[in-house]
Amino acid sequence: MNDKIVLITGGTGGIGKQTALALATLGAQVIVTGRGRESGQAAVSELQQLSGSRHIDLLLADLSTQAGVRSLADQFRREHGCLDVLINNAGLSEPHRR
Numbered sequence: 001m002n003d004k005i006v007l008i009t010g011g012t013g014g015i016g017k018q019t020a021l022a023l024a025t026l027g028a029q030v031i032v033t034g035r036g037r038e039s040g041q042a043a044v045s046e047l048q049q050l051s052g053s054r055h056i057d058l059l060l061a062d063l064s065t066q067a068g069v070r071s072l073a074d075q076f077r078r079e080h081g082c083l084d085v086l087i088n089n090a091g092l093s094e095p096h097r098r
Contacts, residue, residue, distance in 0.1 A: 002028075004027075006086075006087065011087075032047070059076060
């Protein structure tokens with residue numbers, strides 16, 4: 001996975017965070033998404049420390065809306081040249097349809 005660019009939605013916690021850790025350990029450049037800057041930066045710092053990699057970044061986005069998805073795509077395009085792997089891990093459970 002050396003030098004591969006990997007985007008993991010929901011990569012700041014749970015299964016996504018563990019996936020980010022494993023891929024960073026294998027040499028990938030990992031970008032995780034999160035909704036909150038403080039919690040996202042804390043997750044990135046922890047992932048960097050555990051993996052020994054500084055090639056882990058955070059993009060902020062609320063993926064529960066189409067505007068949030070588009071914003072994430074725009075941010076990614078501005079900051080990164082290409083995408084090698086996309087892992088759609090973010091999930092949302094709501095009691096009512098919207």
